[in-house]
Amino acid sequence: MEFTGFLWFSIISVMLATYVVLDGFDLGVGALHLILGRSDEDRRKIMKSIGPVWDGNEVWLLATGGVLYFVFPQLYASSFSGFYLPLMMVLWLLMGRAIGLEFRTHINDGIWAAFFDAVFSIGSLLLAVFYGAALGNIVRGLPLGPDHYFFLPLWTNWNVGPHPGVLDWYTVLSGVVTLVALCMHGANYLACKTDGDLHERARKTSLLLAPLVLVLTLVITLATLALHPGVVANYNALKIGYLIPVLIVASLLGVIFFQKARKEVLAFVSGALYLVLMLVGAVYALYPVILPSIDPQYSLTIQNSITSSYALQIGLRWWILGIVIALGYFVFLYRMFRGKVVLDNHGGYGD
Amino acid sequence: MDSAVLIHRLHFAFTVTFHYLFPQLTMGLAPLVVALKTIGVWKKDDRYNQAARFWAKIFGISFVFGVVTGIPMEFQFGTNWSHFSRFAGGVIGQTLAMEGTFAFFLESAFLGLFLFGEKRLSPIAHWWTAVAVAFGSWLSGYFIIATDAWMQHPVAYTMTADGKGATLSSFWGLLLNPWAIWQYFHNMAGAAVTGAFVMAAIGAFYLLSGKHVEQGKIAVKVGVLGGIIASLLVIGPTGDGQGRNLASYQPATLAAMEAHFDTKTADLVILGQPNVESKTIDNPLVIPKALSFLVSRDWNSQVQGLSAFPESEWPTNISLLYYAYHIMVGLGTIFMLVMLISGVQLWRKKLYDSRWLLWILMLSCPLPYIANTAGWMTAEIGRQPYLVYGLMRTVDGFSKSVTAANAWFTLIGFLGMYTLLAILFLFLLQREIAHGPEGETLAHSNAAGRN
Numbered sequence: 028m029e030f031t032g033f034l035w036f037s038i039i040s041v042m043l044a045t046y047v048v049l050d051g052f053d054l055g056v057g058a059l060h061l062i063l064g065r066s067d068e069d070r071r072k073i074m075k076s077i078g079p080v081w082d083g084n085e086v087w088l089l090a091t092g093g094v095l096y097f098v099f100p101q102l103y104a105s106s107f108s109g110f111y112l113p114l115m116m117v118l119w120l121l122m123g124r125a126i127g128l129e130f131r132t133h134i135n136d137g138i139w140a141a142f143f144d145a146v147f148s149i150g151s152l153l154l155a156v157f158y159g160a161a162l163g164n165i166v167r168g169l170p171l172g173p174d175h176y177f178f179l180p181l182w183t184n185w186n187v188g189p190h191p192g193v194l195d196w197y198t199v200l201s202g203v204v205t206l207v208a209l210c211m212h213g214a215n216y217l218a219c220k221t222d223g224d225l226h227e228r229a230r231k232t233s234l235l236l237a238p239l240v241l242v243l244t245l246v247i248t249l250a251t252l253a254l255h256p257g258v259v260a261n262y263n264a265l266k267i268g269y270l271i272p273v274l275i276v277a278s279l280l281g282v283i284f285f286q287k288a289r290k291e292v293l294a295f296v297s298g299a300l301y302l303v304l305m306l307v308g309a310v311y312a313l314y315p316v317i318l319p320s321i322d323p324q325y326s327l328t329i330q331n332s333i334t335s336s337y338a339l340q341i342g343l344r345w346w347i348l349g350i351v352i353a354l355g356y357f358v359f360l361y362r363m364f365r366g367k368v369v370l371d372n373h374g375g376y377g378d
Numbered sequence: 379m380d381s382a383v384l385i386h387r388l389h390f391a392f393t394v395t396f397h398y399l400f401p402q403l404t405m406g407l408a409p410l411v412v413a414l415k416t417i418g419v420w421k422k423d424d425r426y427n428q429a430a431r432f433w434a435k436i437f438g439i440s441f442v443f444g445v446v447t448g449i450p451m452e453f454q455f456g457t458n459w460s461h462f463s464r465f466a467g468g469v470i471g472q473t474l475a476m477e478g479t480f481a482f483f484l485e486s487a488f489l490g491l492f493l494f495g496e497k498r499l500s501p502i503a504h505w506w507t508a509v510a511v512a513f514g515s516w517l518s519g520y521f522i523i524a525t526d527a528w529m530q531h532p533v534a535y536t537m538t539a540d541g542k543g544a545t546l547s548s549f550w551g552l553l554l555n556p557w558a559i560w561q562y563f564h565n566m567a568g569a570a571v572t573g574a575f576v577m578a579a580i581g582a583f584y585l586l587s588g589k590h591v592e593q594g595k596i597a598v599k600v601g602v603l604g605g606i607i608a609s610l611l612v613i614g615p616t617g618d619g620q621g622r623n624l625a626s627y628q629p630a631t632l633a634a635m636e637a638h639f640d641t642k643t644a645d646l647v648i649l650g651q652p653n654v655e656s657k658t659i660d661n662p663l664v665i666p667k668a669l670s671f672l673v674s675r676d677w678n679s680q681v682q683g684l685s686a687f688p689e690s691e692w693p694t695n696i697s698l699l700y701y702a703y704h705i706m707v708g709l710g711t712i713f714m715l716v717m718l719i720s721g722v723q724l725w726r727k728k729l730y731d732s733r734w735l736l737w738i739l740m741l742s743c744p745l746p747y748i749a750n751t752a753g754w755m756t757a758e759i760g761r762q763p764y765l766v767y768g769l770m771r772t773v774d775g776f777s778k779s780v781t782a783a784n785a786w787f788t789l790i791g792f793l794g795m796y797t798l799l800a801i802l803f804l805f806l807l808q809r810e811i812a813h814g815p816e817g818e819t820l821a822h823s824n825a826a827g828r829n
Contacts, residue, residue: 078490079490079491079494080490082445082486082489082490083483083486083487083490085486086478086482086483086486089449089452089478089482090475090478090479090482090483091478092452092453092478093452093471093474093475093476093477093478093479094475094478094479096452096455096456096463096467096471096474096475097467097471097472097474097475098471100463100464100466100467100468100471100543101464101467103455103456103460103463103467103471104456104460104461104463104464104467105460106456107453107455107456107457107460107463108456108457108458108460108777108779108780109779110457111457111458111777111779111780111784111788112784112787112788114453114457115453115457115788115791118449118450118453119791119795121446121449122446122447122449122450122795122799125442125445125446126442126446126799126802129442130442130802130806133806134806134809176460176778176779177779178779178780178784334467334468334471334545334546335468335538335545335546337545337546337547338468338469338471338472338545338546341472341546341549342472342475345476345479345480346475346479349476349479349480349483350479352480352483352484353479353483353484353487356483356484356487356488357483357487359487360487360490360491363491363495363498
């Protein structure tokens, strides 16, 4: 069971990281949409760059949620009811964003386009902040009771204390770091997918944001160490973990280096690596806890939340099959729409 | 109105009812679009390719709304029904996770290619994307039905040692739950009725108003042919099979649906209002002994009445259950008649000129939505007072940590959000219908990023 637990913990982490990297760039693109898209043509290009793929990217969230529910029912029950209010807001944002994106040019009228642009961009921006705040909440710890349930108000006194809200200075900071990092990631993506002025603006944005991400990463790391000196326990137990922060810095320097060298794809890969490593760093510190309680005895761990081994054995078979097929779709889809975005002005059917 | 469990129930009921307005159309249109596309590719008939393109757009709009309103459903298991999630996750987590892994990835990858890849792909490849999307939407339906079927008729589980939850004991037992099989085919036939009626209704609209007549004829013809098959299948064997599942596994529910109070040979009530106090039907119009026959194929058999069960096992809202069921059955009968009459007129080559019948087809458009909704109300109100039939009561399943006030807050949010979505949907649909299937596509008429 020890190994099975570790295996499923890893599977879910990998799926979550895939979601963050994939939907991360289209959220970042969305957050930058109003700023980088200065003309109608730019905005259509920006939307077209993520148009064929964003929906598939978002499915990773649903698939991860489904597998999480299947493997750790208690974790799903506790965290979803505890984060009730912010999750509902995330849902509303996801809906607004999808509608804005899908129907932006459905209605060929300037006012509608402006409205959908704003809904899409603000939705993307707030989602990035919410996701970051969610991660911040988990690292900070939650007020789980003996029954493993909790309920968080949106905010209390903005302090990290015994009665936390979803938003306090630490989780807001975490939201800001995430927003800036995803904007960098989105800019890297746009630099790959566009040419001309838009491409230059995206590249410059990435070069501007990457150093900022480096500073913010340092700040949030120091804040985490100050709040929870215990987070280094796993690192001290298995010292190879200290490689993670080194690689995080290297990946950010990689973004800057490759953008300067005009190797956009490598810059994008470096940025993706940064996001993955940040997640790995957090997961490394938490393991084997999956939902930390402020009172550690009530924390949810792999051991006390995992479902039966029969279900997991069966699940492993269909999961491997399903994920191999899904990866096939993604390779096919991204190959179909590879290369720079070109606008087609004849009503846009097909290509 | 401040009982938390009631608000959580309204929350789920409202969001799922609104959500299902969209998948029933997409699942119903999917096989029809594949049929159009098949004729277009196989016979190289461009009118059918044009029809496929037009119906794909209607399908696409409905699909996006289905996706957007579907995401909250998976979330709400955890947010509003956390104790149920904890209890049942060891079993139904399996089917929900499989839906994401097998169906959602498939649909999301091929929908874009199907809607916007016609010029990039060969006709055969494009045909395959249509098949993939149709298959994905039907597959997704199966996993959801299997999940609901486990709540209606729990199988293939054992209780954990601490008694806090159910865990899976047989994978195939869960997927091949006898309840799921009939419910699935009954439900899909119901969705196909919606798809067929919507197609025939829009076609009838074109014929009646003298616009896009050629395409209107195709829509009416394909819609009526699909509608005949679907409206017959929804009654038998699928509706009948579902009814006999009820007789075997939820006899109290069946008795309440039929307002059958005492155990005796049972009449089939066509019309009338159940009187729960006096345990009779007011203003009854019945077919004598017909229910006995339907349940056991014997006109004189005894059917268990509600009085055979303790009141604590009775569905909590007998009147609404009775009406929902009777509306579904009544409309289902009407659908069959309308489609058969239309079929006869089509065969006699008189349908396109039978204006009275085209009017009926056009105005029938909302009825399948009502019937499908009433069908789901029958299933879910009929399951009460249980959340998992016989295992967990509804009052034990909601999120105890989420207060009624917080649930109200988000319910109001959803009410507002979905009102806006409904207006937007009707607006977009009206534009596509007004523009019609012929000629150039609307300027930038497809989804934003994909043009």
